[in-house]
Amino acid sequence: MSKSMLHSMRIDGSRDEWWAGLRAPIVVAPMYMVTTARLVLEAGAAGAVAVLPAHNLASSAEFDSALHDMAVAIRAFGPGQFAPWGINLVAHASNPRFADDLTIVASHRCPLVVTSVGSPRPVMDAVRAYGGRVWCDVISIEHARKAAAAGVDGLVLVCAGAGGNTGWINPIAFVKEVRKFYTGVVAVAGAITDGAQAYSLQLLGADLAYIGTPFIATDESAAANEYKDAVANGSLDDLVLSKAASGIPANLMTASLKRLGLDPANAPSLNVGSWSDSAAWSAGHGIASAGPRQSTRQLVEQMIREYVAASSSVGPVL
Numbered sequence: 001m002s003k004s005m006l007h008s009m010r011i012d013g014s015r016d017e018w019w020a021g022l023r024a025p026i027v028v029a030p031m032y033m034v035t036t037a038r039l040v041l042e043a044g045a046a047g048a049v050a051v052l053p054a055h056n057l058a059s060s061a062e063f064d065s066a067l068h069d070m071a072v073a074i075r076a077f078g079p080g081q082f083a084p085w086g087i088n089l090v091a092h093a094s095n096p097r098f099a100d101d102l103t104i105v106a107s108h109r110c111p112l113v114v115t116s117v118g119s120p121r122p123v124m125d126a127v128r129a130y131g132g133r134v135w136c137d138v139i140s141i142e143h144a145r146k147a148a149a150a151g152v153d154g155l156v157l158v159c160a161g162a163g164g165n166t167g168w169i170n171p172i173a174f175v176k177e178v179r180k181f182y183t184g185v186v187a188v189a190g191a192i193t194d195g196a197q198a199y200s201l202q203l204l205g206a207d208l209a210y211i212g213t214p215f216i217a218t219d220e221s222a223a224a225n226e227y228k229d230a231v232a233n234g235s236l237d238d239l240v241l242s243k244a245a246s247g248i249p250a251n252l253m254t255a256s257l258k259r260l261g262l263d264p265a266n267a268p269s270l271n272v273g274s275w276s277d278s279a280a281w282s283a284g285h286g287i288a289s290a291g292p293r294q295s296t297r298q299l300v301e302q303m304i305r306e307y308v309a310a311s312s313s314v315g316p317v318l
């Protein structure tokens with residue numbers, strides 16, 4: 001592969017020290033009520049970036065204590081033996097914990113903060129001050145341009161087919177247009193389930209695959225057993241792009257909406273701010289490749305093997 005096809009994080013080995021411990025361009029995406037500190041620890045030890053939503057801890061005090069325990073566990077790894085890890089912060093006035101959680105993030109010097117919903121600007125000074133990096137998730141070019149202008153280190157392009165509050169843009173087109181104006185780290189989210197797909201995204205101009213759904217079914221996920229089984233055995237036909245839970249389009253499991261008495265075709269029937277405040281289950285379009293149930297470590301190691309096999313074997317087809 002020519003150097004010009006290796007993007008801002010330089011998977012060729014010339015990337016900077018911050019990336020030490022990363023064994024493949026894989027980010028385990030933050031998932032409300034799913035991602036646990038244990039999941040992040042297992043993913044980081046296996047060689048993937050993993051991101052914990054601050055809001056998965058019930059209070060700022062619990063968040064502080066979880067980060068303390070994580071720091072103790074991570075210190076036991078030698079240099080280059082644990083991938084960079086991050087925290088997802090909802091950077092919006094509607095988040096009453098924002099200021100406290102940001103102070104806690106800074107006090108633990110979390111390597112990465114991924115902002116969602118609001119502008120990344122309010123977190124940048126605090127995180128940069130200790131050498132941390134800030135990525136921002138975006139669903140449109142306008143949004144991506146604003147985050148790029150704010151000077152973020154990375155953009156997460158939330159594309160069509162993503163679990164949770166989905167984007168709608170095709171990933172091929174999204175990466176191509178963003179690369180016209182942005183040279184920082186680009187991660188792609190939406191329906192990615194294996195290491196070969198992560199490699200193919202690098203060929204398209206991205207750096208990293210940002211993967212949620214397959215990790216719902218891991219041992220370390222906080223999802224209910226039934227939800228894990230539904231994801232591990234699911235198919236695309238089990239999903240509906242629906243506003244039924246909150247009025248905002250999200251990829252949801254039809255059976256979970258019906259169980260709540262909601263009509264998947266109609267919106268909104270529940271008075272909640274987000275699908276995640278309902279008891280609906282979300283998954284992305286990669287659901288059919290999300291099983292079997294296994295540990296986070298096994299899943300990351302599988303993806304690393306797939307990435308290495310794809311990157312060492314792909315040549316011209318014709």
Ligand SMILES: Cc1cc2nc3c(=O)[nH]c(=O)nc-3n(C[C@H](O)[C@H](O)[C@H](O)COP(=O)(O)O)c2cc1C
Binds near residue numbers: 034137
């Ligand atoms: C159950 C679930 C919960 C999610 N919760 C969050 C969240 O708290 N914060 C966030 O930034 N994104 C959240 N997302 C979106 C993921 O971070 C990521 O963008 C998405 O899972 C990628 O698509 P995929 O599931 O098809 O891999 C969630 C996704 C799912 C499936």
